[in-house]
Amino acid sequence: xxxxxxxxxxxxxxxxxxxxxxxxxxxxxxxxxxxxxxxxxxxxxxxxxxxxxxxxxxxxxxxxxxxxx
Numbered sequence: 001x002x003x004x005x006x007x008x009x010x011x012x013x014x015x016x017x018x019x020x021x022x023x024x025x026x027x028x029x030x031x032x033x034x035x036x037x038x039x040x041x042x043x044x045x046x047x048x049x050x051x052x053x054x055x056x057x058x059x060x061x062x063x064x065x066x067x068x069x
Contacts, residue, residue, distance in 0.1 A: 001049050006056045014057050021050040 006014065025046050031037040 001052065003052055003056065006052055011057070011060060014053055014060075018050065018053045018057065021046055021053060025050065 006017075009017070025043065028037060028043040028046060032040070032043060037043070
């Protein structure tokens with residue numbers, strides 16, 4: 001997922017996406033541990049998507065804090 005697409009999402013959508021990605025990472029780790037993970041790059045891609053979502057959530061929180069001060 002591109003960062004531009006994520007920046008256009010609302011905070012609640014980003015939080016929902018964050019929980020979905022965390023759940024997906026858990027499933028992928030389980031598949032890797034049991035040897036059923038076919039595409040090992042899928043886990044790495046999902047982790048990077050989660051990092052993008054968390055970064056954008058942090059940026060939005062800092063902007064909201066700066067506007068209130």
